[in-house]
Amino acid sequence: MSIQTAPRRLDARQLLALVVDAGSFRSWDVPVAYADPSAAYASDLAAARQKTGVDESVLTGEGLVQGRRVALMVSEFGFLGGSIGVAAADRLTDAVERATRERLPLLAGPASGGTRMQEGTLAFLSMVKITAAVRRHKEAGLPYLVYLRHPTTGGVMASWGSLGHITVAEPGALLGFLGPRVYSALYGEPFPEGVQTAENLRNRGLVDAVLPPDELPRTVHRALAMLLPGSTVPVPAPDSLSSTPEPLPAWESIRISRNPRRPGVRQLLHFGASDVLPLNGSGQGEKDPGLILALARFGETSCVVLGQDRERGTEQAALGPASLREARRGMRLAEELDLPLLTVIDTAGAALSKEAEEGGLAGEIARSLNDLVGLDCPTVSVLLGQGAGGGALALLPADRTVAARHAWLSSLPPEGASAIVHRDTLHGPEMAQAQGVTVSALAAHGIVDHTVAELPDAAEEAPEFCRRMARAVEYELASLRAVPRAERLARRTDRFRRLGSAL
Template identity: 40%
Template sequence: MTETLPAPVPIPREPRPDRDLAWVLCRACDAMVYAKRLRRSDSVCPECGHHHPLTAPERLAQLLDLGWDVLPTAVPDTDVLGFVDSKPYPDRLRDARRATGLDEAVLCARGRIGGHAVVVAAMDFRFLGGSLGAAVGEAITLAAETAERTRTPLLLVSASGGARMQEGILALMQMAKTSQALRRLDDAGVLTISLITDPTYGGVAASFATLCDVIVAEPGARLGFAGPRVIAQTIGETLPAGFQTAEYLLEHGIIDLIAPRGELRGALARLLSVAEDPALVGEPVDVLVRDAGQLPERHPWEAVRAARRFGRPTTLDYAHLLLQDFTELHGDRMAADCSAMICGLGRLAGMPVVLVGTQKGRTPAELPRRNYGMPTPAGYRKAARAMRLAGKLGLPVVSLVDTSGAFPGVAAEEQGQAVAIAENLRLLSGLPVPVVAVVTGEGGSGGALALALADEVLMCGNAVYSVITPEGCASILWKDAGSAPRAAEALQVDARSLLGLGVVDGVVPEAAHGDHLAAAENLGSALVGSLVGLSRMDNASRLARRHQRFRAFGAPAPIGDIA
């Protein structure tokens, strides 16, 4: 049934004195820019790339397809505190409305981006610094409630100096009110996206701006709770270069991606596409080998060498070869972005999926930058964040594993490496969506298992999976790392052995070394076949099956006989 919404309100036409100027001074590079040229580039300086502020109406016009409607919002004219600084608060509101043509510091609309439905709330810094007051909090909450009622993704565009001081404690309460509205969207399984523009501080940064599923930022946009001047004065330290900018925050795991203004529509459309449920493209082809007797016999050490051979497809290779509209997500939202862990959203043969996987690197120079594929605690927390998003949106999880193990450094231990792995195991054991894990190269110990507690565990024909590396086992038990081949044989790390033990459910045939397209085709067929079967099961049955799968390992009797 189609919902009937209130009639759209007219689009505000705000006064812009700078529109009459022929030339504009870029405040970033001091270049004189032809005003019409600046407007044609969505207010991005053609000389230095600085993103000049957009008004809320301009922002909506830039992002939304033609035919969007402004949502009506209540704008109370109450001055509960009777606040007066250099002028009474009602006078400040009246001046802001006259100067901007807006009723308040946010403008809400319903429309589409690249054909995908979305509810948008865009803030306007010109209106009292984009401050969060009762009217703004009410508008944001109403937009969230519209998104919940219509099951439409919500996009929040932030530009704010923080809570509105003239409204005192009532402004502070808007942080709770809007956060509560975002939580309801979590419970409803509705995608939320935050777009950070410059600047976003205080109560907005500490509530709805950073509570969304995906956080996108414009280049150079600043985000933080306290402003840099307050921080510097409080702690008496020189702040690092680029502090609180989008680039700094991406490195420190707070935001997911940076999108220049000219690429924003495309980036947002790709994200919104996963909130839809398109039909499977084509019929799945069963390529898996499920009988160990059909696999050739060979020494397990040969498999170890093959699994480590440089030039095998990486998680990112598979992501770009298999997934349409793939968007990589970054950061653990706490402290760091681990480059050894890849997470993202995309569509596999038309099915929206969440991808997690380890990344060793494509080139010798990339290997150390990726930490040789050994994730830190931040990497496992990033993967957990992506998997929780999959659970919220009801999307299957595809996990690709190629790691010698979790990073064993001092910093990793200080940051809780064991806890991060354990938390992932607990999360996966109850994640209410289909999960398929594939060991594509090395599957090393708990660092691999943290991504592989799945409904179906597959491995490539030349992959290996073990409790410890053969060299580590040989050094401990034989006191000789040179006995690694002997250890590999004893550990039975190869695909044939593991399929026979029931540790993996199927083996993906290997293509010729270096043929990434053929490898991706085989893997894609295996994944689609597994996911289609798992998606036909109800959640309770699938979770019970997953539990029984791992419950059976080491049990002294068939699982059906265990009380």
């Protein structure tokens, strides 16, 4: 019989030693002062200093993470449960503000029971100043990464612990707003097991990954390589791009796009991106298999990717409102960090169900459109395969649109359009041709800028097709980075304002 042992938890100094390059850490901390602590509280502080060898519940400073300069703030749980009083809050706020002034990415490693009870309401309210500093850091376009450690609860989880651009968690960590001890004392029974765990939060889309501490340095380095500004060197247009595709029968393209062997967004990232860092969920307790959210790099250009996943399996038949809430998280991330946004459209349509209606699907489509047309960052959309209905429309508006040769876009699947007009589904091919769903029709109206060839069908040459599409994406992303913001936004508005005006 094997004996289960609790995982070893690192204290603040051990975590810093693991994450930063050897000898590179420099503390930013200055001696702390307390406003007339009671004798009992002073005794608690002295005991905590003696026990841990540190002077407060947080340590801050800077170091190199695989050669990259990073600001850090890390909790010491052994110091009064990592609780945050006024002095600790001031130390954290000072560190965030310094990181902002010095234009440094910031890594937080909380492990805390929350507010320091010995200091009462002032300590409780100190979470506001930390949150305000983190907000200003993010408004400056600087990355804020969070590594949730065991345990993180209360006011810390409800402030700076939950504001990361990317949030990962320690395996088996207790994470949540409510402290289990408080719940048990108030209600006379234990809190349900398995709820406040890192793994459950990942499954619920509240954290991006569960990660052992020894994987943190490499992950931070990869994330920052994509989150921080990269190369702005122009990329030459690939030979495979075409701006005037030859017309094809609409039904031929629709039939080809429905081939289950056709490559989707997963293959595009696998064969075409130089690095991919998956993200997870909406951050609001939802995770929908209909959408892939990731950071990716095409050539030397990083971006946020929102991809409708044709390999979503049987968990959900179509794109639902949770997928679009997750997509809107990606849009905010791209805008906050001034990263290009890439949307990949490949859907047979949005979910048509009671759950989708009650989940606010129509409103989420509207809000996705509203966000996309006004994003400050460069945007590129890719029509990769099927483009049916509101699910496709929700991710379409962009500065530039690239399409696979056999992609298509329509307000409904052709069979649905046939049902409305002819009261049967037999006229689908006829409706598709009449409605102008093909790439050549979209290009003629200025909606598709470039097409990528399929030789003759992407399903028959998936790796080569995905590499061609990736080169097209890299070209469009790099080209847009060189366009001034105001000009880019004006062009985006004009693109759709003029739609149909020549007819």
